[in-house]
Each structure stands twice: as structure tokens, then as C-alpha cells.
Ligand SMILES: NC(=O)C1=CN([C@@H]2O[C@H](COP(=O)(O)OP(=O)(O)OC[C@H]3O[C@@H](n4cnc5c(N)ncnc54)[C@H](O)[C@@H]3O)[C@@H](O)[C@H]2O)[C@@H](O)CC1
């Protein structure tokens with residue numbers, strides 16, 4: 001499991017070490033980790049380190065300090081190194097180390113259009129000639145490696161002039177062979193992943209002390225590239241993480257594997273209320289996905305015509321037009337395609353009132369009761385979350401949700417009392433307690449009709465079969481159990497979908513077909529064999 005913290009949490013964890021006078025050591029460790037990561041990446045992209053052109057953009061704070069110290073190390077390895085300082089102030093010891101190692105220092109002229117105008121001449125005399133944003137951008141674009149050390153966890157808001165103009169110009173040119181963000185891409189929020197203004201997309205982000213929550217959340221996640229975390233000894237000082245991400249080993253350890261004495265009822269029965277005359281396909285897709293994920297039995301409830309179709313596509317399912325009250329199940333999946341049908345809507349309502357775990361998708365999201373519990377898992381996309389929030393008197397747009405998905409998933413969970421799984425390039429899951437998980441296992445090819453029905457089926461099957469004690473033993477607190485189960489489903493859906501897509505288009509039913517093999521491969525990672 002990957003744990004991540006807000007910038008504020010990381011800074012608070014640093015404080016006791018800073019108070020004890022270990023600031024220099026922290027920065028040296030961070031810079032050493034950054035330099036090593038750049039060395040490895042340059043070897044991979046270019047082969048030879050000696051003679052490679054390194055450009056560093058350094059801001060006024062400690063983030064610029066990390067970048068300059070790392071660049072000093074890289075200059076000593078034979079890289080031809082230039083630093084562009086975006087402010088008249090810079091970390092004095094780091095700048096001195098950089099110059100001593102033979103690095104060239106340039107100062108970014110103040111102001112976008114009036115290059116050079118209003119610049120601080122005394123600072124210029126101290127530390128090298130001015131360059132315009134255009135000149136600096138051309139230099140950065142030609143580099144074999146570029147380190148973005150403008151802003152770190154001390155940033156407030158997006159980049160300001162003249163760094164803003166420089167980054168805009170670099171984005172307009174060919175990207176450098178390798179861009180490495182120091183701690184985080186400058187201009188993204190370490191707390192929420194929100195982005196303000198231009199941000200240089202990184203191939204690699206080397207982050208210090210602990211992964212920043214913002215780096216694992218959209219939209220920043222799409223700009224951070226691969227994230228590498230450098231340990232600087234904050235471990236004992238870190239609080240409970242802000243956000244977690246499941247890895248394959250977690251899925252393997254938590255997967256509900258039947259025991260020798262298991263039978264269909266002890267494994268778990270899933271009830272499904274899905275489909276209508278208008279949308280029969282959704283019922284077929286989610287039932288197929290649940291069967292492929294592995295469940296003791298599926299009880300499907302719906303109109304006679306859809307029962308016939310479900311029986312044909314998933315003969316394992318027991319289909320009827322019965323009621324929720326007379327169906328014995330461990331969990332419900334309700335809503336896919338269940339719109340415009342009174343009987344189906346009544347079943348959805350009854351399932352939501354049953355107190356059992358319920359996955360509420362699509363049609364079930366339109367008329368939610370007021371007091372839900374964490375065992376109810378809502379699976380909206382951004383537009384559906386906007387409507388759920390509107391029911392709670394929160395007026396937001398789809399664009400606002402997409403700009404800060406973790407904030408709004410958390411708000412939705414807090415207001416409804418349910419667990420919220422918000423679909424997106426990175427899926428965000430929030431427990432009503434505020435605990436967050438994000439999963440980025442999916443391929444963009446999965447953004448297609450029917451993919452959500454498949455996710456709902458996988459999640460329904462897991463909700464019916466998962467063993468609570470396995471998650472509790474791994475440190476998942478009781479109120480966050482269902483958020484972790486939803487994260488498992490998002491991960492398996494993403495992995496199976498990526499396998500099925502194999503770099504090309506994928507039909508929703510192919511995702512289900514890939515699930516058993518995905519689970520088999522995961523189970524091979526189990527520590528107990
Ligand atoms: N605190 C520590 O002990 C450690 C900090 N480290 C590094 O230090 C960074 C944090 O350093 P700082 O607190 O100095 O903060 P930053 O380096 O993020 O920069 C803050 C400076 O930038 C200016 N600034 C803020 N917002 C701006 C904006 N939107 N546009 C332009 N300028 C802006 C501020 O005036 C301030 O001087 C971390 O990200 C990390 O890279 C690491 O060296 C590890 C140890």
C-alpha cells in the first residue's frame with residue numbers, strides 16, 4: 001500500500017527535526033536522492049552521463065535549494081549544468097555549492113513582455129547575467145535533463161511572473177528529453193492535486209519525506225509522471241496518511257479465496273437489481289462481471305424479459321421477479337440500467353433501506369435516501385456527483401468537481417454518510433470518515449459505455465464475499481472498510497481492463513473475461529502461497 005500525506009503534514013513532520021538543528025542534513029539527503037534519480041534516468045534515456053546538458057530552474061525557497069544542491073552533485077559527475085534563477089533571492093549555501101561545482105548561473109529577467117525591465121541589478125551583479133523567458137525556455141528545451149525546482153510545499157497558488165512566462169514558453173517548445181520535478185511539479189497543490197496556471201509536465205517526480213497526496217490525485221497526477229519517494233527520516237514523525245493507494249500485493253492478500261469447506265452460501269450471495277426494458281445491456285454486463293469476479297451465487301431481480309436475457313448470458317445467475325425482502329443475500333448491487341421501471345425502482349429503494357452492503361450505481365443515484373451508512377457505496381462519475389451534491393444543496397459544476405475530485409468525493413461522502421467512489425482517469429474513493437484512496441490502474445481505453453457496469457459488478461461481488469478480518473489485520477479501520485473494498489474493485493477493474501485492451505480498444509464484456517486471469521495472477525503474489 002502506498003501512503004501519502006499533504007504538504008502541510010510533511011512540513012509538520014519535518015519541524016521537530018528542524019528544531020533539533022537537522023535542517024542541513026534533511027536537505028542534503030533530499031538533494032542526494034534527487035541527484036541519484038536524475039543520474040539513473042539520464043543513463044536510461046541517454047546512456048552516458050558525462051557531457052549531458054542539465055538545466056535547473058530554481059526558485060527562492062528550499063525547493064530551489066534542493067535542486068541546486070542536486071545540480072552541484074551532477075556537475076561534479078561531468079554534466080554541463082546551467083541554473084536559471086527565477087527570483088532575486090535563492091538558497092545561499094546551495095547556490096554557492098552549485099557555483100563551486102562549476103555550474104553556470106543565469107537570472108530570469110523580471111516581467112513577461114518587458115524582459116529585463118525592472119530587474120534587480122545588485123542581485124544580477126552577484127549572480128550572473130539575465131536571460132529573457134524566451135532565451136531561458138530555448139535552453140531548457142534543448143537540455144538532456146531539466147529539473148523543476150521552482151516551488152515546493154511552501155507554494156501558495158500557481159506560478160507567478162516571471163517563472164510563469166518561462167514555463168508557458170517551455171510548454172510551447174519541444175519537451176526536454178527528460179523533465180524531473182523536485183518534490184512536486186511547480187504550480188500543483190501538494191494537498192489536493194489542484195492545478196493553478198501553467199505547470200511543466202514531468203516524466204519523473206522525486207518527492208521527499210513521504211509521497212504527497214496531491215501527486216496521487218488528478219489533475220496533478222497527470223502531470224507528475226512516475227513518482228519516486230526519497231526517505232529523509234521523517235517516518236517516526238508522520239501522522240496517519242491523508243490518502244492511500246492499493247498495490248497488487250494488497251489485492252492478493254485481501255482477495256476472498258474460498259476455503260476447503262466453503263459452499264455457495266458461505267462464500268457470499270450477491271443480489272442484483274439492474275436493467276430495464278430501455279437498458280437491458282447494463283444488467284447483462286454487471287451480472288457477467290460479478291460472476292467473473294467470483295461469488296457464491298447471484299440472485300438477479302428484474303423484469304421477465306431481462307431475466308431471460310440474463311439467464312442466456314450468465315446461466316449461473318438465479319433470476320426472478322421477486323422482491324428484495326424475500327431474497328437472502330450478503331450484499332446488493334443496484335441501479336445499472338434500472339431507470340424508468342417502477343418495480344426496479346422499488347427494489348432499489350428496498351435494498352438501500354436493508355442495512356446490507358449496497359453498491360448504488362447509475363439509476364440508483366437519482367433518489368438516495370437521506371441517511372446512508374458507509375456500507376452503501378455510491379459509484380458516480382463527475383456529472384452524477386454534481387447531482388448528488390445538488391440534492392445536498394451544494395451547487396457545483398462538473399468542471400469544479402474535475403478540478404478537485406478528492407475534495408468533492410470527500411464532501412459527497414461526508415454529506416450523504418455513504419462511501420463514494422468517484423470515477424475518473426484516477427478513481428477517488430472517500431469514506432464518510434474522510435479517509436481517501438485513489439487508484440490509477442485504468443487505461444484511457446476503458447472510458448467507454450458499459451465499463452461502469454463492469455466495475456459495479458466487480459465491486460458488488462467483492463462486497464458480498466470480502467472477509468472483513470483480512471482488511472482489519474492490514475490496518476484498515478472499521479469505518480473505512482468499504483472504501484478499501486471499493487479501491488480493490490477499482491484496481492482489479494483497471495488491471496483487467498488494461499490487460500484486455502492490450503493497448504487498443506476494449507469492449508466492456510472483454511473486461512469481465514479478463515478478470516479471472518487477473519485474479520489468478522494476483523493470487524500468485526500471496527505471501528502464504
Ligand atoms: N523543510 C525542510 O526541512 C525540507 C524541505 N525540503 C524542500 O523544501 C521545500 C519547501 O521549501 P520552502 O518552504 O522554502 O518553500 P518553497 O521552496 O516551495 O518556496 C517558497 C518560496 O517561494 C515563494 N512563493 C510562494 N508561492 C509562490 C508562487 N506562487 N510563485 C512564486 N513564488 C512563490 C515564497 O515567497 C517562498 O519564498 C520542499 O518542497 C522541499 O523541496 C527538502 O529539502 C527536505 C527538507
Ligand SMILES: [K+]
Pocket residue numbers: 063148149150151152181182183184185186
Ligand atoms: K518543484
